[in-house]
Amino acid sequence: MFHPLRVAEVRPLTDDSVTISFEVPEELRAAYRYAPGQHIAIRRRVAGGEVRRTYSLCDPVPGEPAAGGPGGSTAGPRRLRVGVRLVEDGEFSTYALKELLTGDVLDVMPPAGRFVLEPRPGRFAAVVGGSGITPVLSQIGTVLAREPKAAFCLIRSDRTAASTMFLEEVADLKDRWPDRFQLVSALSREEQQAGLPSGRLDADRLTALLPALLPVPAVDGWYLCGPLGLVSAAEHALRILGVPRSRVHQEIFHVDEPPPVPVPAAGPRADGGTVRATLGGRAGSWSAAAGESVLETVLRNRSDAPYACKGGVCGTCRTKLVAGEVRMDRNFALEPEETGAGYVLACQSHPVTEVVEVDFDA
Structure with a gap:
């Protein structure tokens, strides 16, 4: 709301x-x-x-x-x-x-999202690019202020020093907690006097860099945020380094690749089918137009359906698939555990079966 x-x-x-x-x-x-x-x-x-x-x-x-x-x-x-x-x-x-x-x-809209680090003791690390620093800045400031037995390592990548967001805020974190906050900066388009050599942080570079910075197996949580390319590279590097998937959390800020080409409707979807949805404690059932996403069908009848980006990135339209089958075009917001539990992104989901039922309240 x-x-x-x-x-x-x-x-x-x-x-x-x-x-x-x-x-x-x-x-x-x-x-x-x-x-x-x-x-x-x-x-x-x-x-x-x-x-x-x-x-x-x-x-x-x-x-x-x-x-x-x-x-x-x-x-x-x-x-x-x-x-x-x-x-x-x-x-x-x-x-x-x-x-x-x-x-x-x-x-x-009130705050939402599952890219969260609740304060607790432990060692944490983040790999961020560009505006991906934004949520991690909140995580670092909160966990270090509230948990004296927590430590954080931030590896950030930016184009140039002039384009670096929250430069002063990050420097202040370093001044306040010099023993518990480690900062490593890389610029992709500019040389810097201190820090890493210029260039992109790709998977090979991160695979070599991360063990040199901190004891990778001892890190309790990894937080990856930024463009798809950087997040994918960091995730690949952590997989090579043997980090359990359960310790890796990610949020995509920008997707460079174009949306997928829609697949022509097939089977029951040729005549649209039916979408049933529960939202705000009220249930409804509506005919879907051929090729519509679940979100589009619901929005035609319930303007309060939650959404923001419509690109499969933010996760605002997350819903539980209760019955039927959908094809999800792409997903950059849900963790494997969520999809395994039956959650889908309504903006990317197209009905495959004649009847699809979802629950936005679940």
Whole structure:
């Protein structure tokens, strides 16, 4: 469910990125509590429709207010802050960098997502690229502040020093926890005086680099975030190094490859079939048009169906397949454990059987 939130600040980070802060009214703060690594979906209404985008929250999770504090404060954040990088021909990012002003109001969905690191003792590491630093920044700040027996190693890759997001914030983390926070930076298009030689962090390079930086088998959790190419390379390197799949968590920020070419409808899908869905405690059954995704069918009848990117990346439209069979075009959001448990992405799922039933509340 979206709520209108006022923009408290739009602050430049680099030439092509900004942070946007939203004010959260006291009565909504409980609804906007978040775990380190989660994201929010932002909706902007435009002539003839709307634009939705998903951005990760970058601040450490705020501490709980004192019980019975002034005004009876409700636990939850007073502000939400996200980082937005300009994307070529990006409708929302262009608006955010060039037009959005303090005082403007945008619709914001409560935090969601499973790319989460809850504070606990242990050794953790992240490999991030570009704006993939955003959710990991929240994870690092939260776990180091709340868990004195935690340590974190951050390996980040950026094009140039000038394009590096949250440079000051990461430096501050290093100053605050020099013994528990290790930072390694790589620039793909620029030489730097300290740190790694320039160049991309591909699978071969990461396979050689990671054991030189930290004891790989002793790392309790790996967090990979950024473009598909970097995340795939890091995942491959960790697999070569023998890291159990259960310790690897990933979130894709950008997919370079084009969407798959739709497969022509076959069998029962030739006449569309039927989609049954439970959403917000209410169930419905609707005829599907041939070639429609499950999400498209539901949206024609329930405008409150959850979605953001429609590209199989953010996971906002995650739903449980209760009955029937679907073909999922692509998936960059669900873990193998989730798909094994029957979860699918509604935006990428096309009915194969005559009747498909899903549960968005599961």
